[in-house]
Amino acid sequence: MPIAKIHSRALLGIDAPAVTVEAHVAPGLPAFTLVGLPETAVRESRDRVRAAILSSGFEFPPRRLTVNLAPADLPKESARFDLAIALAILAATGQLPATATDRLAQVECLGELSLDGGIRPIRGTLSAARAARDARRELLLPAEGRSEAELIPDVAGRALHHLAEAVGYLAGERDPERLQHRPTNPSDPAIDGDLADVRGQPRAKRALAIAAAGGHNLLLIGPPGAGKSMLAQRLAGILPPLTENESLAVAEVAAVTPGGFDPQRFGRRPFRAPHHSASAVALIGGGSQPGPGEISLAHHGTLFLDELPEFDRRVLEALREPMEVGSVMISRAARQATFPADFQLVAAMNPSPQGTEIHSRAAQRYRAKVSGPLLDRIDIHLEVPRVPATDLDRPSEPGEDSATVRERVMRARQRMIERQGVVNARLDARGLAEQVPLETTERDMLNRAIEKLQLSGRARERILKLARSIADYDGRNGIDGTVLAEAIGYRNLDRLFASG
Structure with a gap:
């Protein structure tokens, strides 16, 4: 037969x-x-x-x-x-x-x-x-x-x-409707919130823009109600628009999940904000039939971890490798699956229970919930103070909107891509040495800060990458003392707990 x-x-x-x-x-x-x-x-x-x-x-x-x-x-x-x-x-x-x-x-x-x-x-x-x-x-x-x-x-x-x-x-007897390429019209990147909506916080807004330009991970430290979540939600609005290939990559991940993919969201950067009770499988991916987790659903977008110390420490430790390589491999006895995970992490935490008293036991316990190696992989540690009530009562002054900041971010990224082919956060050791040469004065300044803050070698690399992004965002060619000082100033958590 x-x-x-x-x-x-x-x-x-x-x-x-x-x-x-x-x-x-x-x-x-x-x-x-x-x-x-x-x-x-x-x-x-x-x-x-x-x-x-x-x-x-x-x-x-x-x-x-x-x-x-x-x-x-x-x-x-x-x-x-x-x-x-x-x-x-x-x-x-x-x-x-x-x-x-x-x-x-x-x-x-x-x-x-x-x-x-x-x-x-x-x-x-x-x-x-x-x-x-x-x-x-x-x-x-x-x-x-x-x-x-x-x-x-x-x-x-x-x-x-x-x-x-x-x-x-x-059999040639019927003519069903043909498939036709139907690209969707790109929506406003700031559809989920405009940066101009955030009252005050000029330093936090600048740090957010620098993070967007260089692809840096960001940790926001501040009291409840200071605006940390608002800032995180507005990161997607100042990032460059997705290319068609990036949009397809985002859609492919969503399409294999039980919830499926909404074609109306094609071309929009994902924003994922899992609850702090999320398991390792929910965050990283897995299951008997390996499926993508939140880090893959945030591919080419933002992963927002609010109340960072409240996440299970073992779950947070599993983030370290995907943050470095941009993908995650799920291995099971019968099969393996690799999912993309090129996400930008924005985490938030409250101040320690005893404020900035770094020698208190409560502060040390709170700090110990997040490991040093994970903090090393977060480029920007930024304090977000509470906005005074008097400022909230005043009529809102027009600030820069997301579109204006996005144009500046796109120019900075173009400089990076033309110079080295990747964003600054993805520079390897050789590329970092080539793109961030330091004069003797700046090198001594960095070494003193490393000794005082007891920073690791990885933290040193993060500072240099961040300094390069600050210079690109401001349209500068070199790294001077002002740029380097600002980059060092974004390691707040290292400074707060250096003596612990």
Whole structure:
């Protein structure tokens, strides 16, 4: 008997590896065997596919039927292979004309089948559409999932509602609607809040702009109500707009989560603010079927950790490697998955219970909740004082809005990219030595500060990167004593607890 083959896509993390669905019909007692490392939802497709084929007016073969999902060592999960399995069976049993069978090699199929033959959407459509485009194949997918696929440039495919519609298209009898690239209009980056809304806090606003320019992590220290959360929420509004590739990368991560991706948010930088009770799996990612965590959902955006010391210390320690490399690998016994995690961390904490009395036991216990190695990876430690009530009573004076600051940030980033190819926060040791040369006076000044504050070598590198960003933001070429002093001044937490 002939073997029918059709292509589909699995979902592994945010990747969509190719899967070939093969169907073979042989004489013997009626049986339906599904092989190729299928998980529970895939094994259950036997009943869905049988009912969908019969409900669509086709014959289900009363013979020995074997369906193989290749490669056999790749785990297969979810009901995404239903449509491909049904079409392969119809082709193997001769219920598709020869012209339709020939077209199977040029298409990829995705979709869950309902018992009446309807085609339901599946997760990971965006990743599958990108992979199908790169493989130069046409994608047949559920009509309800077309909005994700149409974000991909040059995508080719058809939006289907029913199994019979898929058969009719392959046979040349129907013409379902084509997929068309539909880029969304970029929304205002400051849609979630404008920097001009923040009363006072000129130093904090400047630090936020410098952090945005150089891609630096930021820790805000201040009493409740000082405006820390407002500042964090406005970081996205002063960052440069996402490129199309960055927007697609953000969308792909969201698309593989249970909540899915909202196409209306395409092109907007994510802002994630998990509660301090979040587990390591929720923050970093994981699970028996590895999925992305908050750090990946914040890819190319902001991860805001309010009440930083209240997070479980082991959860915070797991942030250290992703903050350095911009990705996270989740390893389980059966599989591994790598998720992007190039996020900008903004954390907030209240002053110690005893104010700035660094020798008090309460202050030391509060400080000890956040490890030194993690603090070393946060470039800016900034005190955010409470705004006086008299200032709140006065009529609001117009300050710089997000658009104005964003233009300055974009110019600073352009200087960085043209000079070294990356933002200053991503400079390696060699690049740092080349881009931040210090004169003897500035070098002595930095060394004295390191000795006084008992800073680590990593903290020293962070100060130099930050100084480079300050100079770029101000349009300066060199690093002088004023710039270096400002960079050192942003290590407040080191100064507050240097003697502890």
